[in-house]
Amino acid sequence: MEQPLLEISGLHTSFDTFDGKVRAVDGVDLAVHPGKTLCVVGESGCGKSVTARSILRLIEDSGSIDAGTVTWNGDLIDGTGEAFDVLTLDPGDKRLQKLRGGDVGMIFQEPAASLLQLRTVGAQLVETLRLHTGLDKKAARAKAIELLDTVGIPDAARRVDAYPFQLSGGMCQRVMIAIALCANPSLLIADEPTTALDVTTQARILDLIRSLQAEHRMAVMFITHDLGVVAELADEVAVMYLGRVVERASVEELFADPKHPYTKALLASVPVLGRDRGRDLPTIPGAVPSPLHRPSGCSFHPRCAEAIAGTCDVEAPPEVDFGNGRTAECVLYETEGVRA
Numbered sequence: 001m002e003q004p005l006l007e008i009s010g011l012h013t014s015f016d017t018f019d020g021k022v023r024a025v026d027g028v029d030l031a032v033h034p035g036k037t038l039c040v041v042g043e044s045g046c047g048k049s050v051t052a053r054s055i056l057r058l059i060e061d062s063g064s065i066d067a068g069t070v071t072w073n074g075d076l077i078d079g080t081g082e083a084f085d086v087l088t089l090d091p092g093d094k095r096l097q098k099l100r101g102g103d104v105g106m107i108f109q110e111p112a113a114s115l116l117q118l119r120t121v122g123a124q125l126v127e128t129l130r131l132h133t134g135l136d137k138k139a140a141r142a143k144a145i146e147l148l149d150t151v152g153i154p155d156a157a158r159r160v161d162a163y164p165f166q167l168s169g170g171m172c173q174r175v176m177i178a179i180a181l182c183a184n185p186s187l188l189i190a191d192e193p194t195t196a197l198d199v200t201t202q203a204r205i206l207d208l209i210r211s212l213q214a215e216h217r218m219a220v221m222f223i224t225h226d227l228g229v230v231a232e233l234a235d236e237v238a239v240m241y242l243g244r245v246v247e248r249a250s251v252e253e254l255f256a257d258p259k260h261p262y263t264k265a266l267l268a269s270v271p272v273l274g275r276d277r278g279r280d281l282p283t284i285p286g287a288v289p290s291p292l293h294r295p296s297g298c299s300f301h302p303r304c305a306e307a308i309a310g311t312c313d314v315e316a317p318p319e320v321d322f323g324n325g326r327t328a329e330c331v332l333y334e335t336e337g338v339r340a
């Protein structure tokens with residue numbers, strides 16, 4: 001397979017809280033390839049957002065990235081420089097600024113919280129454009145209007161002077177996408193960007209991301225708990241549970257032959273039209289435990305339908321490597337693959 005654009009290895013991120021140290025991300029390995037979409041999926045609280053924010057070191061003061069590497073190969077791939085570890089860069093390093101909002105665009109779940117409410121969308125776009133592209137004010141404004149038009153904002157020449165509070169949630173999300181795309185990023189990190197939107201707007205935004213990706217060969221890391229979105233968008237999938245990636249597979253393999261009992265349970269809880277009407281869908285018993293009270297052995301064992309007493313509650317599960325980038329962290333496959 002082609003060299004990854006971004007490689008995360010052994011990432012540990014934690015937060016200091018009154019109740020103790022929360023190990024939100026507890027040894028994550030991931031790779032995103034140029035032009036491909038990696039979907040990171042899992043229930044709320046599994047560490048998806050903290051993983052995404054750790055990539056650009058956008059972690060609150062109470063948090064710290066304790067270990068791991070985040071290797072950016074973008075400059076190596078496009079021939080402008082070397083690969084480097086984002087986590088070891090000095091905070092003032094130009095490469096970090098170039099990544100944030102430049103080579104890596106980010107869109108978040110709540111556009112209203114990410115956009116400045118008292119500045120026009122045009123001003124926010126122009127500022128980002130000037131920072132990353134060096135355009136003068138007039139050219140940046142023209143580009144801002146063009147971008148708003150690209151993301152499907154009707155009457156962009158007028159809306160460029162609107163304030164975020166004058167726009168609908170779907171429009172604000174499109175503005176966020178326009179800002180994220182300002183500098184033609186090689187990677188777009190999208191953290192549940194459509195969760196708060198109605199299904200029609202959601203479908204439009206997914207279409208938009210897909211078409212922009214096809215045009216620019218942009219890689220996408222898409223965080224979601226919605227397996228319907230995964231089926232539509234993903235090339236590769238990483239399933240996260242309690243701060244770890246418990247299964248990695250191509251989207252076809254994941255849906256056709258899920259390995260980890262957690263993945264199986266997630267898939268079983270999605271309705272299938274024509275099959276599940278009038279039937280109760282299985283749900284995963286219990287809830288994701290707090291990382292403060294991590295179960296012993298395999299973290300999923302208290303909720304697992306296939307847990308083996310005396311093993312899964314005692315021993316950390318092995319990471320089994322099935323080849324071709326497919327892995328599962330589960331003792332059930334110990335004899336099938338190679339221990340990674």
Ligand SMILES: Nc1ncnc2c1ncn2[C@@H]1O[C@H](COP(=O)(O)OP(=O)(O)OP(=O)(O)O)[C@@H](O)[C@H]1O
Nearest residue numbers: 015022024043044045046047048049050051060291
């Ligand atoms: N600033 C913080 N202080 C303390 N704990 C935090 C902080 N941010 C996140 N966490 C904890 O880290 C864990 C992972 O959170 P994260 O937001 O990454 O999960 P998620 O899988 O993205 O969930 P969601 O889909 O709800 O966003 C959770 O237990 C969360 O409570």
